[in-house]
Amino acid sequence: ATQIDFWHAMSGRLGELLQEQVDKFNASQSDYTVVATNKGNYSEALNAGIAAFRAGEQPDILQVFEVGTATMMAAKGAVKPVYEVMAESGLTFDPSIYLASVAGYYTNTDGEMLSLPYNSSTPVLYVNKDALKAAGLDPEMDLSTWDKVGTAVDALKASGSKCPFTTAWQSWIQLESFSAYHNVPFATEENGFAGLNTELVFNSPLQVKQVEMLGQWAKDGKFIYAGRRNEAGTPFRAGECALMTESSAGYAGVKKEATFDFAIRPLPYWSDAEGAPQNTIIGGASLWVLEGQTPEEYKGVASFLNFLSTADIQAKWHQDTGYLPITTAAYEQTKASGFYDQNPGTDVAIIQMTGKAPTPNSKGIRLGNFDQVRTVIDEELEGVWNGSKSAKDALDSAVSRGNELLRRFEQANR
Numbered sequence: 001a002t003q004i005d006f007w008h009a010m011s012g013r014l015g016e017l018l019q020e021q022v023d024k025f026n027a028s029q030s031d032y033t034v035v036a037t038n039k040g041n042y043s044e045a046l047n048a049g050i051a052a053f054r055a056g057e058q059p060d061i062l063q064v065f066e067v068g069t070a071t072m073m074a075a076k077g078a079v080k081p082v083y084e085v086m087a088e089s090g091l092t093f094d095p096s097i098y099l100a101s102v103a104g105y106y107t108n109t110d111g112e113m114l115s116l117p118y119n120s121s122t123p124v125l126y127v128n129k130d131a132l133k134a135a136g137l138d139p140e141m142d143l144s145t146w147d148k149v150g151t152a153v154d155a156l157k158a159s160g161s162k163c164p165f166t167t168a169w170q171s172w173i174q175l176e177s178f179s180a181y182h183n184v185p186f187a188t189e190e191n192g193f194a195g196l197n198t199e200l201v202f203n204s205p206l207q208v209k210q211v212e213m214l215g216q217w218a219k220d221g222k223f224i225y226a227g228r229r230n231e232a233g234t235p236f237r238a239g240e241c242a243l244m245t246e247s248s249a250g251y252a253g254v255k256k257e258a259t260f261d262f263a264i265r266p267l268p269y270w271s272d273a274e275g276a277p278q279n280t281i282i283g284g285a286s287l288w289v290l291e292g293q294t295p296e297e298y299k300g301v302a303s304f305l306n307f308l309s310t311a312d313i314q315a316k317w318h319q320d321t322g323y324l325p326i327t328t329a330a331y332e333q334t335k336a337s338g339f340y341d342q343n344p345g346t347d348v349a350i351i352q353m354t355g356k357a358p359t360p361n362s363k364g365i366r367l368g369n370f371d372q373v374r375t376v377i378d379e380e381l382e383g384v385w386n387g388s389k390s391a392k393d394a395l396d397s398a399v400s401r402g403n404e405l406l407r408r409f410e411q412a413n414r
């Protein structure tokens, strides 16, 4: 059988579920063997892919988080667009089966799919209902706004909670999605979609207010910072944290490990902010096919991507992980099975993503050197959490340092 190398960044429960899909595909036919390899976290997997390409040892398929999208799009000669792989394979490929709000992010202006939106997510609020009860709060209480979350966090702290609130992916959730959800720009030029001459603008009063609030909570022991990526999931699943903002795909681990009653709620917003709540934006990753493989391998890749897009596989992946269903059929199948009724909150992500038509501020973010920009944001936010910087100074500094990285990308890709 022809070997198809698939490099990814899924670990923990998500890694197990990905391997399950690969095993099923391998068992379903005998022409191809997909070999899935974890290459570390999203940044590490992206860097491993780039380094391997330079050395001529790239895998057939590379999973790249949404942050690496502009980098991959600019990497002409390294990427073989999915629409081309599918067309050459002779297999059926109907781009209209994919949800527009998901696939749109990975589709060029001519409507051609560049990468397969394999695991798309959006941020939501996880609630440990037992922890709310223990603090004398109604576990069904309204947590739709940051004011209301603030009330809950105060009561949790007062009753002795060691971790009232935590967040995963601070840049993605508290700044990127936060901006989209409040219909304010994160960057100019339609968040980078309209041109490489984009500039960061996430230091407006509303974003400063959010970071100020979290900084105050950190000082008061109400917000416990766990790390830049999904580290917050560990104390939340262990029952130590009462509230957590995290990717909808945090569901996979919470479902498996939580021994408490939990709920999934929409991401909170500021009720006094005009235009909120808008829609949240896409996160997670997509699958990129790399250049330099044999025709037989590309045929295998096409066959695997088709397999991943079938309604049964997609519906199960969506239900097990919390990632969005990428096709309409998988969504309809999940609805018809009664899954959303039996597992309340599992449809929050899709409603939040698709409930409103996106605006130029909310359709997504497309920036070059975005992974490096995120590192800058992470460093600056950490300065606020540890009390060494004000929210305004940190965001101003992140904007100017980030803009330098954007200019470098613009110059290199003119």
Ligand SMILES: O=P(O)(O)OC[C@H](O)CO
Pocket: 042, 065, 066, 067, 119, 120, 121, 122, 169, 172, 230, 247, 248, 249, 250, 282, 283, 284, 285
């Ligand atoms: O945890 P994921 O896979 O939903 O990804 C979260 C963020 O989008 C990563 O940039």
